[in-house]
Amino acid sequence: MKILVINSGSSSIKYKLFDMKHRKELAFGVAERISEENSILNHNKISKNSEPITYRNNDVIPDHREGLNRIVKLLVHEKYGVIKNKAEIAAIGHRVVHGGEYYKYPTIINKSVINAIKETIPLAPLHNPPNLIGIEVAETIFPESVQVAVFDTAFHQTMPPKAFIYALPYELYKNEKVRRYGFHGTSHSYVLKQAGIYLKKPIDKLNLITIHLGNGASMAAIKKGRCIDTTMGMTPLDGLVMGTRSGDVDPALPFYLSDHLNMSLTEIDNLLNKKSGLKGICGTNDMREIIERVNAGDYLAKLALEIYTYRIKKYIGAFIAVLGSVDAIVFTAGIGENSPDTRRLSCQGLKQLGIEMDPKKNAEDSDGIDEINTPSSNVKILVIPTNEELHIAIETKKVINKSN
Numbered sequence: 353m354k355i356l357v358i359n360s361g362s363s364s365i366k367y368k369l370f371d372m373k374h375r376k377e378l379a380f381g382v383a384e385r386i387s388e389e390n391s392i393l394n395h396n397k398i399s400k401n402s403e404p405i406t407y408r409n410n411d412v413i414p415d416h417r418e419g420l421n422r423i424v425k426l427l428v429h430e431k432y433g434v435i436k437n438k439a440e441i442a443a444i445g446h447r448v449v450h451g452g453e454y455y456k457y458p459t460i461i462n463k464s465v466i467n468a469i470k471e472t473i474p475l476a477p478l479h480n481p482p483n484l485i486g487i488e489v490a491e492t493i494f495p496e497s498v499q500v501a502v503f504d505t506a507f508h509q510t511m512p513p514k515a516f517i518y519a520l521p522y523e524l525y526k527n528e529k530v531r532r533y534g535f536h537g538t539s540h541s542y543v544l545k546q547a548g549i550y551l552k553k554p555i556d557k558l559n560l561i562t563i564h565l566g567n568g569a570s571m572a573a574i575k576k577g578r579c580i581d582t583t584m585g586m587t588p589l590d591g592l593v594m595g596t597r598s599g600d601v602d603p604a605l606p607f608y609l610s611d612h613l614n615m616s617l618t619e620i621d622n623l624l625n626k627k628s629g630l631k632g633i634c635g636t637n638d639m640r641e642i643i644e645r646v647n648a649g650d651y652l653a654k655l656a657l658e659i660y661t662y663r664i665k666k667y668i669g670a671f672i673a674v675l676g677s678v679d680a681i682v683f684t685a686g687i688g689e690n691s692p693d694t695r696r697l698s699c700q701g702l703k704q705l706g707i708e709m710d711p712k713k714n715a716e717d718s719d720g721i722d723e724i725n726t727p728s729s730n731v732k733i734l735v736i737p738t739n740e741e742l743h744i745a746i747e748t749k750k751v752i753n754k755s756n
């Protein structure tokens with residue numbers, strides 16, 4: 353069975369095609385800067401020796417429909433293609449950012465699912481509309497394929513009310529669904545399953561703290577395989593310091609910025625989401641550059657790294673407290689998988705909590721799962737590469753099998 357995974361953003365479509373027989377990646381790519389002058393289509397066919405054969409084109413992509421049409425042409429292309437006919441694609445798995453309280457699990461897309469995603473737009477105004485465009489376009493281009501939605505929020509729907517309800521007037525939750533939702537669910541859920549396989553422990557017996565550090569960043573407290581708390585909130589702005597997002601700040605900050613600096617709501621939104629985080633402190637959100645600058649003695653880069661890892665450490669402490677006992681801490685995504693300095697500083701001084709990192713193992717680089725704790729550490733520290741697209745493909749297949 354072949355499954356195409358689509359992540360449709362406001363100006364991009366990312367995709368990966370899998371052969372689910374061996375969970376093998378056949379092709380992947382991205383159509384970027386859709387409806388802009390300098391569009392990019394980057395397509396990669398995975399060759400027999402696992403090396404990608406790349407196709408790149410800069411013709412303007414006017415809209416998502418044309419973007420997906422060009423992707424399909426490449427998937428069936430004589431040289432760059434991996435299938436003969438688009439009808440070979442049994443299903444499309446769509447990443448949908450917000451499923452509100454409607455969806456605890458992935459689901460086959462029908463009219464009522466589309467309506468629920470539409471109703472959730474006020475909670476994710478930047479993400480759900482382009483996700484919907486991706487679904488609508490895919491439905492017309494792949495009329496024979498089953499369309500499945502996999503929600504970023506679904507994994508966190510197991511949180512208890514004490515973790516997801518804010519201390520605001522209760523009506524705001526009841527009437528407006530204002531609450532903590534949490535995001536990056538596909539990644540937290542994927543590394544949970546991988547940790548279960550690595551630790552040879554059933555998932556429903558696993559207590560984990562998963563730490564996803566990409567451009568966006570979030571942590572999840574997982575008890576017996578179920579999420580009981582997470583750092584992101586009603587929106588992805590909450591919690592950890594991120595590439596360009598502030599994470600936790602005093603909720604009164606916007607009033608101050610408005611009163612004293614005369615900033616509009618749009619400017620404050622832009623400040624907190626796009627001009628803060630690592631970039632706000634030291635001017636870049638690229639962790640590689642930050643580490644280089646730290647090593648060269650740059651004060652602001654060092655400060656950014658300290659603030660970033662201090663926040664992670666605080667949440668590790670908080671999540672140990674809510675979990676009671678922890679089998680493993682898992683680092684994942686671009687920074688979590690590739691930055692030993694970030695992992696070291698986040699776990700430094702936590703010996704009393706049973707967390708001891710082996711500096712040598714932490715500094716070693718590998719492509720697979722790495723265990724980087726000392727033999728005497730009570731809590732294991734794992735580095736597990738995430739694969740959100742594969743997770744979406746696996747979930748899509750499960751949903752189809754259940755419905756048959």
Ligand code: ADP
Nearest residue numbers: 565566567568637638639640685686687690691
């Ligand atoms: P997203 O998918 O959220 O866009 P990624 O998971 O790709 O983000 O992570 C992006 C981050 O990973 C960037 O800050 C980048 O600097 C960081 N990163 C990637 N490789 C390395 C590396 N070798 N060392 C340190 N940071 C890295």
